[in-house]
Amino acid sequence: MTTTVRSYSKINLGLAIGPVRGDGFHGLATMYQTLGLHDLVTVSARMLGAGAASRISLTTNDKRVPVDARNTCWKMVERALGRLGLAAEVAIHIEKRLPVQGGMGAGSANAAAALLGLERELGFALPGAERLRLAGEVGSDVPLFLLGGAVLGLGRGEMVFAMPDFPRTWCVVAVPEVGVSTPQAFRDWDALASGAKAPSSHSGVYGTAEAVPLTAPGDESGFQPSEISGHPEPGASPQAGIKRAFGPESLASSTLPRAALRENRGLTSVPAVDRLEMLSLAYASLSAPVGARTGDGKAGTSGIVRVEVPDLKQVESDRGQTTAMNDLAEDALLALVRTGIGNRGLQNDFEDVVFPKHPSLRQIKRQLMGDGSAGSGGTAVYAALSGSGSALFGLYRSEADAVAAQRRVQESGCKALLTTTLPRTDYWREMFAE
Numbered sequence: 486m487t488t489t490v491r492s493y494s495k496i497n498l499g500l501a502i503g504p505v506r507g508d509g510f511h512g513l514a515t516m517y518q519t520l521g522l523h524d525l526v527t528v529s530a531r532m533l534g535a536g537a538a539s540r541i542s543l544t545t546n547d548k549r550v551p552v553d554a555r556n557t558c559w560k561m562v563e564r565a566l567g568r569l570g571l572a573a574e575v576a577i578h579i580e581k582r583l584p585v586q587g588g589m590g591a592g593s594a595n596a597a598a599a600l601l602g603l604e605r606e607l608g609f610a611l612p613g614a615e616r617l618r619l620a621g622e623v624g625s626d627v628p629l630f631l632l633g634g635a636v637l638g639l640g641r642g643e644m645v646f647a648m649p650d651f652p653r654t655w656c657v658v659a660v661p662e663v664g665v666s667t668p669q670a671f672r673d674w675d676a677l678a679s680g681a682k683a684p685s686s687h688s689g690v691y692g693t694a695e696a697v698p699l700t701a702p703g704d705e706s707g708f709q710p711s712e713i714s715g716h717p718e719p720g721a722s723p724q725a726g727i728k729r730a731f732g733p734e735s736l737a738s739s740t741l742p743r744a745a746l747r748e749n750r751g752l753t754s755v756p757a758v759d760r761l762e763m764l765s766l767a768y769a770s771l772s773a774p775v776g777a778r779t780g781d782g783k784a785g786t787s788g789i790v791r792v793e794v795p796d797l798k799q800v801e802s803d804r805g806q807t808t809a810m811n812d813l814a815e816d817a818l819l820a821l822v823r824t825g826i827g828n829r830g831l832q833n834d835f836e837d838v839v840f841p842k843h844p845s846l847r848q849i850k851r852q853l854m855g856d857g858s859a860g861s862g863g864t865a866v867y868a869a870l871s872g873s874g875s876a877l878f879g880l881y882r883s884e885a886d887a888v889a890a891q892r893r894v895q896e897s898g899c900k901a902l903l904t905t906t907l908p909r910t911d912y913w914r915e916m917f918a919e
C-alpha cells in the first residue's frame with residue numbers, strides 16, 4: 486500500500502530577525518501562512534520483525550534534492566521510527582513541483598508530509614507534542630506544517646501557535662531563478678546588524694544600542710541549546726510563548742559565548758529584543774475573536790476574496806462561507822498588514838540583505854505590488870519576499886488583480902504562479918491526495 490500526501494508550501498507574511506541565541510540560531514517572530522501550491526510525497530512502509538534494522542530509500546524527480554540521510558524526509562522518518570522503537574522498511578518518493586531554496590519551506594513541508602504518510606502507513610500516531618518536538622529537530626520551519634493555516638512562529642521559528650485564519654486570498658508567487666541560502670542570508674543579516682552602517686530602516690534599532698550581556702553570570706561557555714529549544718505545551722497561548730521566548734528566563738538561558746557577545750554587540754541590544762517582542766505581541770493580538778478585530782474602519786472596501794470570481798465563488802459556497810465573512814477577512818488582513826513597529830508596517834527583515842545582493846528581486850516585488858497605473862491591473866494588498874527568498878508573493882483583492890500581477894511578473898521574464906492561501910481546515914481536508 487502507498488500513501489500520497491500533499492506537501493503544501495508557506496509564505497512568511499512578516500518576519501523579524503532578533504538576536505543570535507546561544508545555540509547559534511536567531512530569535513524570530515514570524516507569521517507563516519500556508520499556500521495551495523504543493524509537492525507530492527508518497528510513502529510506502531512495512532514493519533520488520535524484531536531485531537531487524539530499519540531501511541529507508543528515497544527517490545525524487547528533482548536532482549537538486551538529496552536522496553540520502555541529508556533529506557528532511559529521511560531525517561523525520563528515522564527520528565519517528567526511533568522514537569517509536571519500531572523497525573520498518575520505508576520507501577519515499579518526492580514529486581517536486583515547488584522551487585528548491587525558494588523560501589517557501591518546501592523541504593520542511595516534505596518532512597511533515599513524510600511523517601503523516603508514515604503514520605498512516607504503519608497505523609500509529611505520535612502524540613501531538615512529540616510530533617512537534619521531532620519536527621523542530623528536523624528544521625525550524627517543519628512544525629508549522631503540522632498546524633497549517635495562519636501560524637505564529639517564535640523561538641527560532643519552531644514554537645508554533647495556530648492563529649485565527651484568513652479566508653482564502655488570491656496570491657501570486659514569483660519564482661526567480663536565483664536560489665538564496667538561508668544560513669548565508671542570516672550571516673548577511675548579522676554582518677549588516679553588527680556593521681558600522683545600520684540600515685536606515687532600522688535606525689534606532691541597531692544604530693545607537695548599548696549591548697547587554699545575555700550570559701548568565703559566571704558562564705563562559707554559554708552554549709546550552711537544550712534549554713532554549715523545545716516546544717510550548719500544547720494549548721499554550723501565544724502570549725505564554727512570547728514570555729517564554731523573550732522573558733527574563735529565556736534571556737538568562739539564551740547565552741552567548743562572551744567572545745561572540747563582544748563581536749556582536751549590536752545583535753544583543755535591548756532594542757533588538759524589544760522590537761521582536763513588540764512585533765510578536767502585535768501578531769498575537771490578531772488572535773482576538775474575529776469580531777473584535779479592527780481594520781481601517783471601512784469594512785468591505787478592499788474585498789479580499791470577494792466572490793466575483795466564478796471558481797472561487799464555487800469553492801466558497803461549497804464550504805458554506807458567507808460574503809460577510811469576506812469583509813471580516815479583509816479587516817483582519819489589513820490589520821495584519823499594518824502590524825509592525827513605528828511606521829514600517831508588516832515587513833520581512835531579510836529584504837534588507839537579500840535585495841541589495843539581488844536587485845532584480847526588489848524589482849519583482851514592485852511588479853507584484855503594481856503601481857496602479859491605467860491598464861496595468863490592480864495593486865496588491867501586500868507584497869514581500871518569502872522567508873529568506875528567493876520567492877516573492879503578492880496578495881490580491883480579486884482574481885483579476887492577481888492575474889494582472891502574474892502577467893506583469895511573467896512579462897519581465899520571471900516565472901509566476903497563481904494560487905490562494907490555504908486556511909487550516911482546507912489544509913487538512915485536502916492533505917491526503919487520492
Ligand SMILES: C[C@@](CO)(OP(=O)(O)O)[C@H](O)COP(=O)(O)OP(=O)(O)OC[C@H]1O[C@@H](n2ccc(N)nc2=O)[C@H](O)[C@@H]1O
Nearest residue numbers: 510511588589590624625626641642667668671872873874
Ligand atoms: C528563514 C526561514 C523563515 O521561514 O525560512 P526559509 O527562508 O528557509 O524558508 C526559516 O526560519 C528557516 O527555517 P529552516 O529552513 O527550517 O531552517 P533550519 O534548517 O532550521 O536552519 C538552517 C540554518 O539557518 C540558520 N537559522 C535558521 C533559523 C533561525 N531561526 N536562525 C538561524 O540562524 C542556521 O544557520 C541554520 O543552520
Ligand SMILES: Nc1ncnc2c1ncn2[C@@H]1O[C@H](COP(=O)(O)OP(=O)(O)O)[C@@H](O)[C@H]1O
Nearest residue numbers: 550556557585586587588589590591592593595
Ligand atoms: N525534501 C527536500 N526537498 C528539498 N530540498 C531538500 C530536502 N531535504 C533537504 N533539502 C535541502 O534543503 C535545501 C533547502 O530546501 P528548501 O526547503 O527548498 O528551501 P527553503 O527552506 O528556502 O524553502 C535544499 O538546497 C536541499 O539541498
